[in-house]
Every structure is written in structure tokens, then in C-alpha cells.
Amino acid sequence: MAETNAAKSAPSPSEPKLSWGDQVEDAASSSQAELNTPAEPKRSWGDEVEEAASSSEPELNVDALAISEDKKVNKFLDEPEDSNIKAVTTGDTPYSSASTFEDLNLTPELLKGLYVDMKFQKPSKIQAISLPMILTPPYKNLVAQAHNGSGKTTCFVLGMLSRVDPNLKAPQALCICPTRELAIQNLEVLRKMGKHTGITSECAVPMDSTNYMSFGKRPPVTAQIVIGTPGTIKKWMSAKKLGISSVKILVFDEADHMLAEDGFKDDSLRIMKDIQRMSAHCQVLLFSATFNETVKNFVSRVVNDHNQLFVKKEDLSLESVKQYKVNCPDELSKVLLIKDRIFELGEKLGQTIIFVRTRNSAGMLHKSLVELGYEVTTIQGALKQEDRDKIVKEFKDGLTQVLISTDLLARGFDQQQVNLVINYDLPVKHENHSEPDYEVYLHRIGRAGRFGRKGAVFNLLMSERDQMLMEKIERHFNSQIAQVASWNSDEDFKGALKAAGLL
DNA sequence: AAAAAAT
Structure with missing residues (x-):
């Protein structure tokens, strides 16, 4: 069984509820005891989705999971805020957890931003596990759940900064957020972390009246990274003010809400599909502290061949x-x-x-x-x-x-x-x-x-x-x-x- | 009996 507990989580055989990993384990015909309760149908939301998933998607090959269980990982076991993250990878790409930022082959400029400006010392656990997945070819899609306050923003901000080609002056990374406040906050983190890289960035949120510029007069975006809210991003895209042909990494922050029926599902799918039509190999990253069952199942249908990081809901409340x-x-x-x-x-x-x-x-x-x-x-x-x-x-x-x-x-x-x-x-x-x-x-x-x-x-x-x-x-x-x-x-x-x- | 974005 290739699924790995990256932390000390004890298996809980009595756990009755279906958790995120179970779906994958089913596909890989897991032999774990907790999945072999014969009388349990283990499905509460109908078979329709399941059939769709199994017919249209390749089966997950979890055999290749390679979160190494050596001492590098053990370093993080004492961090309560991000214990019990489970990883499932697809395909045959091996990943090993990064115990230092040096392990990630970052540019010296980016390392300087991390150590000097952000005052980081070493990756948090979600960073140690997700960053190799984000930064290693073939740049697979990633659905990542981690606790509140455990450093998810750093994961995708660092991912965007290191995947951008500094010599290409066109939008290459896009991040969509549910609120104006979050877009601004994420851009501030990005600018601080990327201060020495020379990478350019822009915020795509509704403008306030003081900075108002007639939309027609606005020149097309040349910034390499754009962070914004769905409405403005969509508007800029359809008005050809935001070129997407060079976009190679697309991030959804608070992704469960961005893909929820009563959230921004329509906008998000529209943006995702437009970008994938223009650049087929765009990497999609979905980050959130929460993914309810409905969204989880929807996600696995819209983002194909993705690696996953997830946390059981019982482990999600912060002990601190x-x-x-x-x-x-x-x-x-x-x-x-x-x-x-x-x-x-x-x-x-x-x-x-x-x-x-x-x-x-x-x-x-x-x-x-x-x-x-x-x-x-x-x-x-x-x-x-x-x-x-x-x-x-x-x-x-x-x-x-x-x-x-x-x-x-x-x-x-x-x-x-x-x-x-x-x-x-x-x-x-x-x-x-x-x-x-x-x-x-x-x-x-x-x-x-x-x-x-x-x-x-x-x-x-x-x-x-x-x-x-x-x-x-x-x-x-x-x-x-x-x-x-x-x-x-x-x-x-x-x-x-x-x-x-x-x- | 909502909030969010934005038209």
C-alpha cells in the first residue's frame, strides 16, 4: 500500500466515516482492515458520481507514492498545527519531503526573500510535502488541504514565484481568491517573498474610486503574476486585457469555496477552462483548510490526474x-x-x-x-x-x-x-x-x-x-x-x- | 431572512 501517513497518525480501525483517502484506496483495492467492512456500502451520496469518475478517469496508481519516511519527515512531528497530513500521489513521479528550503533548488534571490524578508527558517510540514510536488516536473495538479495558519499561502506563492520565467514579460501565474481582502493580502506576501527576484505582479480586484482608470484606456497586463478576484479576472480576460496564453500555473485559494455551488463555481470553471484551452499543460493548484465531501468529489472530476494532500475532519480543529x-x-x-x-x-x-x-x-x-x-x-x-x-x-x-x-x-x-x-x-x-x-x-x-x-x-x-x-x-x-x-x-x-x- | 464578486 503506497499511501503514507506522513506523520504519526495512528490508524483508526473503528473510524466509521468515509474520508477523503478512502475513495482513492477503493480504486487501488486497498487491503486495509478498516475498508473491508463487508456490509457497509460506504457511500452516502449516490453512485452516479462514482460511475462517472471511474469511467472517465484513469485509475489512480498509488504505488509510486514516495513521501520518504526518514528522519527528514520526523523533524516535523512535533508541530501540532500540521500533524496528520496524508499524501496520495498518482503516476510514477517520486517525491521526497523537503526538510530545508535549499532542498527545493530555489534561486538565491528567492531564498533571500524567505530567510531575510519572511524570516522563515525551515518549511512547515505542508510546505515540506507540497512544494516538491508543485516544483517537480511534470508539474502535476495538486489538491491540498492543510490546517488553518499552517502556511498554505507560502506553498502556492513560492510555487508561482519559482515557476515563472523572469525573462518572459507576460502573465504566467494566476491566483484566484474569494475576496478582495484576501487577494490583496496574498499579493503582499508574494511581493515581500519575491522582493529580490524582479518578478512583476498585479492585483486584479475592483478598483476603488480614487484609483479609477477608464477600463478601455487600460493597457494590457504585462505583470508576470496576477492575483485577484473572479469577477475582475474574468472581465480582464474577456476584454483581452489579460493574456492567458503563457499561463502555466493557476492557483485557487480557498478552493473548496471557489468550486462550491453557492460559491464561485461557475466563474472558476470558466476561468479554468479558458486557460486550459489556451495552454493545455497549465498546472492547477487547489488549496484550502476545508473540503467537504461534495466539493471533494467534484474536485476529483474537474482536476484530472492530481496529487492530493488531505486531513481528516476530526483532526482539523487547532489544538492551540x-x-x-x-x-x-x-x-x-x-x-x-x-x-x-x-x-x-x-x-x-x-x-x-x-x-x-x-x-x-x-x-x-x-x-x-x-x-x-x-x-x-x-x-x-x-x-x-x-x-x-x-x-x-x-x-x-x-x-x-x-x-x-x-x-x-x-x-x-x-x-x-x-x-x-x-x-x-x-x-x-x-x-x-x-x-x-x-x-x-x-x-x-x-x-x-x-x-x-x-x-x-x-x-x-x-x-x-x-x-x-x-x-x-x-x-x-x-x-x-x-x-x-x-x-x-x-x-x-x-x-x-x-x-x-x-x- | 447570506456573504462574497461584479454586471
Whole structure:
């Protein structure tokens, strides 16, 4: 059996649920005990997709997996934030994990960016495993899942920077992100890391009114790397302002959302197909901390012959981030809790993000807190572009301590000083508010605890429905979430923060 | 009874 546990994960024979790897193992007729439960059909979503997959795609040959299990890999076993990543490769390309950035044959300019500007010392585990897959010919497609805050951005940014030909002044790498904020953040990382390479880059997001340039007058893009949001990328492509004939690497950040039915599926597929028509050998990289079963199966149909890295959902919650639930009798008590506990206790500990469900409730909560005399900023998609930029910049510069946000910032937003996340409203599925959105929950709590830092999450529960949602979330991730005894006890909150390692 | 992008 060629599938390898790159980390110390013990096989769990009692695991009843179908996980990502199982599909592949089925195809390779695995002999692992856990897959041989005879009476189990092991499928919950119908055979239609399975048939389509087996008829249209070559069977995976997992025999060639070669994540080496030597001491190089063992170096990373103590990093909790990215333990238990499983790798499955196709074909006969051997890969070995990179224990240092030198192992990757990067240019001296890029190494300088990594060590001096980014202050990196060695690859995190997801980087050690994924970078050889990205950088080794024949440059196979990759679907990669890794924990929040474990360094996924570096994987694809480094991948883009090292695959670009510096002498060719045309777009060669494209990265699509779900929000303007994430595109800007990723471009900042890319520019910092690639500072000494001379590689050019551009952000393709809706322009703010101050930088407005008549679209027709705009010259075609010559930047070698373009990072942006789907609408703007599509617009530039169809207006022939963004040439795609030289694009050889296409990245989707937050890929599960980019390919979800209620996400950016249509835009993403359109962009992918247009590029693949122009340059057939374009490498596609899909990165996210979450891939639910539906998206997972869709992904394996749209991205052919891809290597995979994945994490079981039970292993996905960050151990360094302590999660709590608090019962609040009414709306007012939620506001008072934030006023008296979060502002008075939490503010000293670092920055806080408060997530709400709607733009409207963001505004209401903002108003209540301001009326009580507290300083807080709010971000949501209906604000003007320049206001959004300003609020994010103030928060990133540490000028503001508490930020209210819709799910605009749920994914990818990277601010290391955030160690408190408040779910003022629990995330629910759009089509059914009695069903939690597990993926969004995981992304939200991942705003705390960046790169293994300590953090705490407080889920404010107000109704029977909230209780039920919380139970479902606990069951889904197989994790017990501790209860804070009383919403209005300073001592209880101090105790919780202490237990989280923050006080 | 959404949010995101953008037309």
C-alpha cells in the first residue's frame, strides 16, 4: 500500500466515516482492515458520481507514492498545527519531503526573500510535502488541504514565484481568491517573498474610486503574476486585457469555496477552462483548510490526474485554540458580555474579531457598542472599497483592537495578533438555518491561533436552536467544547482565558 | 431572512 501517513497518525480501525483517502484506496483495492467492512456500502451520496469518475478517469496508481519516511519527515512531528497530513500521489513521479528550503533548488534571490524578508527558517510540514510536488516536473495538479495558519499561502506563492520565467514579460501565474481582502493580502506576501527576484505582479480586484482608470484606456497586463478576484479576472480576460496564453500555473485559494455551488463555481470553471484551452499543460493548484465531501468529489472530476494532500475532519480543529460556549439569556446579554468581558479582559490580550451573520447585524452591534462608549470598527461587503481597505489596514497596523465582521473575513485573513474570536452568531447554512456551516465555523476559529499561537473562541448561544447547532458542530468535529458557566462572571472568563493559555 | 464578486 503506497499511501503514507506522513506523520504519526495512528490508524483508526473503528473510524466509521468515509474520508477523503478512502475513495482513492477503493480504486487501488486497498487491503486495509478498516475498508473491508463487508456490509457497509460506504457511500452516502449516490453512485452516479462514482460511475462517472471511474469511467472517465484513469485509475489512480498509488504505488509510486514516495513521501520518504526518514528522519527528514520526523523533524516535523512535533508541530501540532500540521500533524496528520496524508499524501496520495498518482503516476510514477517520486517525491521526497523537503526538510530545508535549499532542498527545493530555489534561486538565491528567492531564498533571500524567505530567510531575510519572511524570516522563515525551515518549511512547515505542508510546505515540506507540497512544494516538491508543485516544483517537480511534470508539474502535476495538486489538491491540498492543510490546517488553518499552517502556511498554505507560502506553498502556492513560492510555487508561482519559482515557476515563472523572469525573462518572459507576460502573465504566467494566476491566483484566484474569494475576496478582495484576501487577494490583496496574498499579493503582499508574494511581493515581500519575491522582493529580490524582479518578478512583476498585479492585483486584479475592483478598483476603488480614487484609483479609477477608464477600463478601455487600460493597457494590457504585462505583470508576470496576477492575483485577484473572479469577477475582475474574468472581465480582464474577456476584454483581452489579460493574456492567458503563457499561463502555466493557476492557483485557487480557498478552493473548496471557489468550486462550491453557492460559491464561485461557475466563474472558476470558466476561468479554468479558458486557460486550459489556451495552454493545455497549465498546472492547477487547489488549496484550502476545508473540503467537504461534495466539493471533494467534484474536485476529483474537474482536476484530472492530481496529487492530493488531505486531513481528516476530526483532526482539523487547532489544538492551540481553545473553544468555549456561553449561554446568553438574550440579545442584550450578548452585547454586555462583549462590553464587560471582551473589552475589559480580552483587549489586553491582543486583537479580537467578532463574527456576525448579516451585514445588518454587524451594523446594529457596532452601533450598540459605540453607544456604550467603546471603540470598535466593522467590515462588511457593502462598504465602499476604500473604506474596507482602510479598516483592514488600521486593524493590521494594530490601531484598532476589536473588529466586527461578516464572513467576509472568515477565510484566509491572517493577522497574528488575533487571539480571540467571538461567534456572536453561529455560522449556518444559507438554505437551512438549522444546519451549521461546518466549513465556515472552522475557518472562523482559524483566524485565531495563526501558526501555532494560542487562542480562544467564544460561541455565544442564545436559543434552543443555537444549542442544537453547537451540538452538531461538536459531533461533526468530534470535539467537546467547554462551557463557560455564567455569561456575566468575570471569574469564569478569566478561568477560560487562563485555560487557553492567554492569561 | 447570506456573504462574497461584479454586471
